[in-house]
Amino acid sequence: MSKSSKKRKEILEKFDLAKEYSLVEASSMVKDITFTKFDASIDLDVRLGVDPRKADQMVRGVVALPHGTGKEIKTLVLCTPEKEKEAKDAGADYVGLDDFIKKIEGGWTEIDVIITMPSVMAKVGKLGKILGPRGLMPNPKSGTVTMEVGKAVNEVKAGKIDFKVDKFGIIHASVGKSSFTPEKIKENANELLQTINKLKPASAKGTYIKSISISSTMSPGIAIDKNSIAEL
Numbered sequence: 360m361s362k363s364s365k366k367r368k369e370i371l372e373k374f375d376l377a378k379e380y381s382l383v384e385a386s387s388m389v390k391d392i393t394f395t396k397f398d399a400s401i402d403l404d405v406r407l408g409v410d411p412r413k414a415d416q417m418v419r420g421v422v423a424l425p426h427g428t429g430k431e432i433k434t435l436v437l438c439t440p441e442k443e444k445e446a447k448d449a450g451a452d453y454v455g456l457d458d459f460i461k462k463i464e465g466g467w468t469e470i471d472v473i474i475t476m477p478s479v480m481a482k483v484g485k486l487g488k489i490l491g492p493r494g495l496m497p498n499p500k501s502g503t504v505t506m507e508v509g510k511a512v513n514e515v516k517a518g519k520i521d522f523k524v525d526k527f528g529i530i531h532a533s534v535g536k537s538s539f540t541p542e543k544i545k546e547n548a549n550e551l552l553q554t555i556n557k558l559k560p561a562s563a564k565g566t567y568i569k570s571i572s573i574s575s576t577m578s579p580g581i582a583i584d585k586n587s588i589a590e591l
Contacts, residue, residue, distance in 0.1 A: 366394050374581060381587035385573050386545035390537055392578045398429070399537040399576035403548050405530045405555055406569045415562045418530065419523035421501050422554040426543040427518030429536030430471075434515055435459060436508050437475040437483055437497075446474075449512035460486065468493055474503045474511045522551070530555060537575050548573065549588065556591050 370392040393399050409416040435453040436446035446454045475483050475497045490496040497503040501521035522532045534547040559567045572580035
C-alpha cells in the first residue's frame, strides 16, 4: 500500500465522510486530518442557493477575519506620488504607478492584493485581461479602490479578505492555517459565514446556504451542520 493510501486510511478513521459535524467539532477535526509538512491553509466552501448568472444574485463581499488568514499578504499600491508615503508607511510591499503597470503588462503578478485610487483607475483598467482572471483587479466594493490607501493596506495586512460566489454557486475562502488553534479557526469561519448570510439576495428563493464544508490543503472536506451555527 502506498504512503498516500495509508495517510488517507488514517484520515478516514478519524471522521465519517457521511456525517455532519458542528463548527466547533469540525474546526478541531480539520487539524487532526492534516498531515502536510508545511503550514496548510484551512479553507471553507459554502454552497449557496443562488444563480450567479443573474446579476442580482451575485454574492460578493469583504470580511475582516478576527485572526487574519495566517498568510503574509503582498500588497501593491498603484497611486500618484503624493500618496506614496502614506502607502509605504502603512507597510505596502510595492508602491508606484507607471513602472508597475509596465511590469504587469509584461506578465508580473507576484502580489496578492492591488490597491489603487479612483483617479488612476483609467490606467489600471487597461490591465483587466491580466488581473481579472487572477482575481487581482481592484474593486470599490472590496475597498481596494480608495483615496485612503494607507487604511486599505492596514486592513488587508490585518486579515481583510474579499470573496465572491463562483459560477457553480460556491464561495471558497481561506479562514486560517493548520497552525491556528481550533478556536481561531472557528471564530474566523463563523465571521465569514455570518457575513455571507447577511448578503442574501432578495431575489434568491428557497434555501440560501445549502451546505458548508471545511478542509485543509490536500485533506477531504468535513461537512458542517448549519444548525450548529447561530443565526444562519
